[in-house]
Amino acid sequence: MNALVSRVRRRPEARILLIALVVMVVLNLLLPDATVSIQQVLVRASTAGLIAMGLTVVIIQGQFDLSVGTTYALGAIFTIFAGTSNPGLALLAAAAIGLVLGVINGFVVGVMGINSLIATIATGSIGLGLAYLITDEAPVQGNNVAGAIAFLKPVWWVITPPVIIFLIALIVLQLFMLRTRTGRDFYALGGNQDAARAAGIPVRWRVFQGFIISGLCAAIGGWLTAIKLDAANPNQSIGVALLAVAAVVIGGTALTGGTGSPLGTAMAALLLAWIGSTFDAEGMSAMVRDITYGSILLLVVAADQLADVVRAIRRQVGRRIRLMSSRRGAATG
């Protein structure tokens, strides 16, 4: 039992599991009558989760991608331009733009060596301008409303097509990060880039791969939204990147890189979607939701600080005890 507990505690997902439990209990106490449709929660989590999981890969590398919002919007716009009547072709179009943006990010960060925070602000800004240009700054409509309705019909139980895409992405990314050599290189990069380079890891190529994964995930997230709504809007990029960062961090990935997992992020996305859906069902305003999201994030940060303090105290106490026992040993001996 103890072995099992300590094994669970060592997983990066342990914290989000604990947070989820606490939040569920608190929500249940505060809003005992709230009914939430699991189907809706899953759909809600799938887009945000997809974007956040892609971002997780980049953050594990110790980089940052603030352009995911733009990539998401461009993925949606390209889906509409390719025509929603053929979702497969539209998916290819969205993936193509995601790939292009990922390559550009990889070039700017990996080859030119610009700090990824400011580099992805720049590429995100350029992409947003292009999105405005090709849409004339107005929402664009698709041509397949029937498809949009069918897209949200459950295939089996509460599982709708967007959720299937989300689950496939989750399994692929989780296996990639934990079971492949390339994925483990990502952790090594985030832990210590110089050591990773010295160990013979092709750093630039890995940075490229990370941003390509993040670009693809965000663009496919855009594709999901565009098929779901049969419309796309260049303004939908606003705030997406920051929400995704929140999900990544709540999911147990450190912004300093080297730890975390796509699974943790997916769980955090589900939790945030659960909270959002509960509040919506209760008719609460965006204000309550924002304050709740922000408070959870603050608590996570505070918990990290607290853990550091506890560790420091333990170390100090341990040193005192060792010191005292060695003195006693000297006195008696």
Next chain:
Amino acid sequence: MRPHDFAVVEVPVMNLGPVAVVEVGEISGPSPWRVLKDRQIFVIAVIAVVVASLAVPQFATVGNVEALLVSVSLAGLAAIGMTLVVISGSLADLSVPAQVALGSIVGLMLDERGYGFAIALLGGVCAAMLVGLTNGVVIAAGGNPILVTLAVLTVVKGINQGLNDSNAVYGYPGTLKDFANASLGPVPVLVVVFFSAAVAIQFVLRKTRFGFNVYAVGANRSSARVSGLPVRRTLIGAFVISAALAGLAGVLAGAYGSQADFNVGAGYEIYALTAVVIGGTSLFGGKGDAARTVVGVLLLGVITNVMILLNLPTALQPVVTGLLIVAVVGGDAIARRGRSR
């Protein structure tokens, strides 16, 4: 044992100010080429202004320059504040938009309820400073700045949406609005405030003990701590001052536009960070100053202004801004790598 005896972070060379960092082999002073390269953004800005005045006849008119300066002064105030945060090595303050919105809402609410000009202005600024204090305290305790300011942004944005029963505030036609729309001679008050803030922050950074500490903490936090500098107080100070300027921008934005809601200041964080970085202040901390940010703000303003005068689609502005960041920061990054090899 004064702090100055131990913290040798940046050495002024040839009276050019601490911008010129001494590197091995340059003890005799930097070459004129290096001095120019360190100040390339000033050269770029001058070239941009000259080209704009020659190519676009309406550019160099009093009315246009006035409009340009007014259009950049509010976001510019936030950028000046962000400069302090970036120099202190804290990457960015993402909660700036929430501070601006909070400042505008609190300021106009106080104004509407008849508390008068001074209380409204101070109230808005102080409300934002409380947000900055929260940021500073948590970050000084070791929190990741991106994370903490993101969390604070989300919470304060939520609060902003609930203030005044979730209604926009329109203020009261009185001293506050007259002040924001007034002119000192030919110069609009907003512009005066922007440049005064820039001069004040420049003075604080270059001439005070606190400013010295900001550079020292940003250049190397652990050596600053070992040297006995008040690292925590410095970080908190940087965030509080940054928030004060964001709050001031908020009150003035609300008064100038006669409307305050949670959307005031949207996008200011990206704009401010862009201006700071284009100016040449390093995201790694310890380098740069407010003058550089002013040049960054003005350069962004000139580009936007020329594009409007030329009737280019507004959608091109973010594209040009992004390319400018890549060009300026990328050029620096490549040059730095070339030197280290």
